Amino acid sequence: MSSPTGPASGLPVRMPRPRQPGRHRRPEPLAAPEGAPALVLAVPGTPSAATRGLSEEVVSIARSELPGLDARIGYLDGDDTEFPKLTSVLAHSAQERTARYEQARAAGVDVKEPDGPVGVVVPLLAGPDGSLLRRVRQAVMDSRVAADLTDVLGPHPLLAEALHVRLSEAGLARADRARLFTVATAADGIILASVGGDEAVQAAGITGMLLAARLAVPVMAAALDQDGSISSVAEQLRSSGSQQLALAPYLIGPEIDPGLVEAAAKEAGCSAAEALGPYPAIGKLALAKYTTALGIAPQQPQGAPAR
Numbered sequence: 001m002s003s004p005t006g007p008a009s010g011l012p013v014r015m016p017r018p019r020q021p022g023r024h025r026r027p028e029p030l031a032a033p034e035g036a037p038a039l040v041l042a043v044p045g046t047p048s049a050a051t052r053g054l055s056e057e058v059v060s061i062a063r064s065e066l067p068g069l070d071a072r073i074g075y076l077d078g079d080d081t082e083f084p085k086l087t088s089v090l091a092h093s094a095q096e097r098t099a100r101y102e103q104a105r106a107a108g109v110d111v112k113e114p115d116g117p118v119g120v121v122v123p124l125l126a127g128p129d130g131s132l133l134r135r136v137r138q139a140v141m142d143s144r145v146a147a148d149l150t151d152v153l154g155p156h157p158l159l160a161e162a163l164h165v166r167l168s169e170a171g172l173a174r175a176d177r178a179r180l181f182t183v184a185t186a187a188d189g190i191i192l193a194s195v196g197g198d199e200a201v202q203a204a205g206i207t208g209m210l211l212a213a214r215l216a217v218p219v220m221a222a223a224l225d226q227d228g229s230i231s232s233v234a235e236q237l238r239s240s241g242s243q244q245l246a247l248a249p250y251l252i253g254p255e256i257d258p259g260l261v262e263a264a265a266k267e268a269g270c271s272a273a274e275a276l277g278p279y280p281a282i283g284k285l286a287l288a289k290y291t292t293a294l295g296i297a298p299q300q301p302q303g304a305p306a307r
Contacts, residue, residue: 030296032068038093039071039290040086040119040147042136044129045254047075047083054253054278055124061283066291072119076135086121086136090143094118117148120293122286125152126159126250126276127203129196150289154250155203158281160210163192163248166273172246173215189242190219191233193264193272194250197223204250211248218242221250224260234268245270252276 039062043055052073059071072093074086084092097118104111123136133152140147153159167173172187190211194204204221212219218240222233230247237245247265253275265272276282 030066032066032070033294033296034068035097036068036070036294036296037117037148038119039069039286040089040093040121041071041073041286042086042121042123042139043073043075043254044077044124044132044135045256046077047079051075051254052083057278058124058283058286061278061280062287062290065284065287069287069290074121074139076132076139086139087143090119090121090140090145090147094143094145116146118145119147120290121147121149122289123150123152124252124282124286125255126154126252127194127196127200127207128152129200129255132196132255148293150293152203153252153282153285153289155206155210156281156285157210158285159207159250159276160214162276162279162281163207163211163250163273164214165279166276167215167246167248170246170271170273172248172271172273187242187244187246187270188217189237189240189245190215190217191230191237191245191247191264191268191270192219192221192250193224193230193247193261194221195223195225195256195260197226201229207250219248224256224264230264230267234270247272249273249275252282 039059041055041059043051045051055073059073062071063069072089073084074089075083076086077083078085078088080088101111121136121140123133125132129152137149140149164173165175167187167190168175173190174186190208192204192208192211194200201221201223208219208221218237220233220237223229234245245268247261247268247270249261249272251261261272261275
């Protein structure tokens, strides 16, 4: 017999399980702190409709990962009409923050005067390119506002994942080592093409090792902006036994003339995959740079395991 408050004495009672802390709990959703600096994506290269679309998709991914994020786009070679310059975006962000403070004070709200950076500038670059990074740094200085400048997005396992996906999309790599063995065009040697000279090649080599682990084929980095670098690496791969090469651009896209990749593939006598473009990892890595700079970093984005 049951009582008004539950089963009769002696019968088991199902009680709700208390929520336990620990690694299996779903993490609390993270949101941008009120008044947080803007994430300003610094986009290199000649602006175009394609570049704008790519950049907007990257910041859209970042916003979806961090609700309330103020994300903006500044172009190194902008025209301040259709494509706002990085310096102008930073200056405008500073003006907006000052205006919000003054409005609050005028309304009788007791608020502290804004301090800290107006924005966190994240270069839209997979690897280090000294000349472009100097221009980004100069643009930040020219804006005459307080802004933090982060490092480039790579190297990172997520970029190796993105390279793998682009190669498989082009039919130059198996999407999964355990399946799709009928891919006749799969390469047995990969040239990882970067820009930025020796420093960029060394940094790309780290991601290249991660890509090699995923594909189980040799991967060597080369520089698109150094004469003979691509052909030299192609020769090394062939001399070590690779017969069917593929070129994987370790680039997001806007930083170079697309014709350079086509010319490099022709020089190496192989096919090329597309640049990384707005792969979801790019937006996640840009956000990770931003949150780390502010000390509010959630768990770092992880790449899928090599398959």
